[in-house]
Amino acid sequence: MRDVSEPMALAFGERQYRLADLDALAAAMAAELRGRGVGPSSRVAVMSSNRPEFVVALRAIRRLGSAAVLLSPAWKQAEVGHALSLTRPAYAVGDQPVLAEAMPMLHLDEPLRSASCPPEATDPGADAVLVFSSGTTGMPKAVRHTHASLAAAVRHWRGALRLTPADRLQVMTPPSHILGLLNIVTALDSGAWIRLHPRFDIDTMLRHIDADRITIDMAVAPIALALAAHPGLEAHDLSSLRYLMWCATPVTTSVAQAVTERTGVAWVTAYGASELPVITCNDLPAARLDTVGRAVDGVHVRVVDPETGTPLGAGADGEIQVRSEAAMAGYLPESSTAEAFSEGWYRTGDIGNLDADGHLRITDRAREMIKVRGFQVAPAEIEAVLHGHAAVEDCAVFGVPAPDGEAIVAAVTVSRTVDPDALIAVVADRLASYKRPSRVLIVDEIPRLPSGKVLRRVLREREMGACAKSGGSCGRPSDQ
Structure with a gap:
C-alpha cells in the first residue's frame, strides 16, 4: 500500500x-x-x-x-x-x-x-546522462556526465542554493538543458517540492509563486525581462520567495534592480556550463550583482594567461579554468575532449578575473558562441544552412547585445537578389527557433584573415556602429 x-x-x-x-x-x-x-x-x-x-x-x-x-x-x-x-x-x-x-x-x-x-x-564511472553543448565548429557536441559527476553537480547545487526539504521550486526551462535537468534532479534528491510547467508563461509563474508559496525561482534573461515589464507585478504576493536566481546569461543590473524595487525580492547569481554545471554562486543572503560569486565548496577556479597558461594574480584578466568532481567525462566526438582540459583543469573559454576575496567577474567570451535566451548557438551551424541556399556565396553569423542576452545577425554575400526574410525562413525551417537570425544583412564581402578565418569582431563593430548612427537598437527583440 x-x-x-x-x-x-x-x-x-x-x-x-x-x-x-x-x-x-x-x-x-x-x-x-x-x-x-x-x-x-x-x-x-x-x-x-x-x-x-x-x-x-x-x-x-x-x-x-x-x-x-x-x-x-x-x-x-x-x-x-x-x-x-x-x-x-x-x-x-x-x-x-x-x-x-x-x-x-x-x-x-x-x-x-x-x-x-x-x-x-x-558503476560511478559509467555514463549517466549526455547533454549537448554547441561548439564553434558547427553542430552540437555531446557532453558525457557519469553517475559520479552528476552526483557531484547535484551536491554542489544543493549546497549553493542552501536547498532543504522545506523549499518549493517551479521549473519552466527545458528539461534537456543542463539547468532544467539540474533543478529537477537536485530538488527531488533534496526532498524539496517542485512544480513543472510545460512552457514559460509569466502570469502562470507569478500565480504559482503565490498559490504554491514558492521559495526559490529560476530566471534566465527573458523571464527577468518579463518580470520587470509586467504591469501587474505588485499585485502578486511574492513574499514566500527567499530569492530569485539569475541563470545562464550575465545579469542586466537595471532589470534586476527594477524587479527588486517593485517586489522586495533579492537576486542571486551563479555560473556554470553544460560541461561543468556548478562553478560559482553568490553568497546568501548578501548576493552581489557585479560578480557571479565565489567557487562553491568542492570546486576550484583559477585565471590563467590565455597564451602561456600561467596562473594570474587578483584582478588580472585571463581565461577562467575550473577543476571539479562535477566536470564532464568528455565529449563526443572524443577528439574534441583533449583541448577542453589543461592538466585536469576545464577550460571554460570565458575571460574574467578573480578579486582578492575570490569573487569571479566574467568580462568577455574567448569563444565565438552566441548566447540567446540562455542557449549557446554556434555561428557555424547557422552558416552551414545559409551556405546551402543557391543565392548565398559567402556568409558569417555573429551576435550583438540584446535585452535578453544576444541577438543573432547574419551577413551574406549573394549572387542574385534575394529577400533577407527568405533566408531567415530557411534557417527557421531547418533549426530550432532560438537559432533563427533576428536579421540578415546583404554585404559586399565577408572580412577574413589570410587564413580564411572570419573577422566576426569587425562585422559586429560595423553593425553596432550603424545602429548607433541610426539611433536604433542592435539587439531589438524579435519573435525568434
Whole structure:
C-alpha cells in the first residue's frame, strides 16, 4: 500500500506525485524498456516536453543502469539526426514526432502495466546522462556526465542554493538543458517540492509563486525581462520567495534592480556550463550583482594567461579554468575532449578575473558562441544552412547585445537578389527557433584573415556602429 503520509514531491497541473509514485511508474517503464532490450550501458534517447513522464523516464533509465541522451524538444530533423549519429542510442523514449520518425520510440503517453524492476548496480564511472553543448565548429557536441559527476553537480547545487526539504521550486526551462535537468534532479534528491510547467508563461509563474508559496525561482534573461515589464507585478504576493536566481546569461543590473524595487525580492547569481554545471554562486543572503560569486565548496577556479597558461594574480584578466568532481567525462566526438582540459583543469573559454576575496567577474567570451535566451548557438551551424541556399556565396553569423542576452545577425554575400526574410525562413525551417537570425544583412564581402578565418569582431563593430548612427537598437527583440 502507498504511504499516504509521505509528502508530495512533484506537481504538474492538477496532478501530484509522491516519490513512491514516481518510483512505481519508473519501475513499470523500466520493465517495458528491459523487455525491448535496454540494459546496463545502453544509451536511450529522450526527447520530451517538460512533464512528469520525463522525470519517470530518467529514473527508469537510471534503474536499468543505462545512459539518457537528452535531445531538445525544440530541435528539428537535422539536429536530431546529428545528435543520434553522434551518440548512437539503440532505444528512444519521448513525446516528439521528429524522434519517432528517426527511430522506434516508446511514447510517454503509452499506458504502462505495473511491474517490479529491481535497480541495477551502477558503476560511478559509467555514463549517466549526455547533454549537448554547441561548439564553434558547427553542430552540437555531446557532453558525457557519469553517475559520479552528476552526483557531484547535484551536491554542489544543493549546497549553493542552501536547498532543504522545506523549499518549493517551479521549473519552466527545458528539461534537456543542463539547468532544467539540474533543478529537477537536485530538488527531488533534496526532498524539496517542485512544480513543472510545460512552457514559460509569466502570469502562470507569478500565480504559482503565490498559490504554491514558492521559495526559490529560476530566471534566465527573458523571464527577468518579463518580470520587470509586467504591469501587474505588485499585485502578486511574492513574499514566500527567499530569492530569485539569475541563470545562464550575465545579469542586466537595471532589470534586476527594477524587479527588486517593485517586489522586495533579492537576486542571486551563479555560473556554470553544460560541461561543468556548478562553478560559482553568490553568497546568501548578501548576493552581489557585479560578480557571479565565489567557487562553491568542492570546486576550484583559477585565471590563467590565455597564451602561456600561467596562473594570474587578483584582478588580472585571463581565461577562467575550473577543476571539479562535477566536470564532464568528455565529449563526443572524443577528439574534441583533449583541448577542453589543461592538466585536469576545464577550460571554460570565458575571460574574467578573480578579486582578492575570490569573487569571479566574467568580462568577455574567448569563444565565438552566441548566447540567446540562455542557449549557446554556434555561428557555424547557422552558416552551414545559409551556405546551402543557391543565392548565398559567402556568409558569417555573429551576435550583438540584446535585452535578453544576444541577438543573432547574419551577413551574406549573394549572387542574385534575394529577400533577407527568405533566408531567415530557411534557417527557421531547418533549426530550432532560438537559432533563427533576428536579421540578415546583404554585404559586399565577408572580412577574413589570410587564413580564411572570419573577422566576426569587425562585422559586429560595423553593425553596432550603424545602429548607433541610426539611433536604433542592435539587439531589438524579435519573435525568434
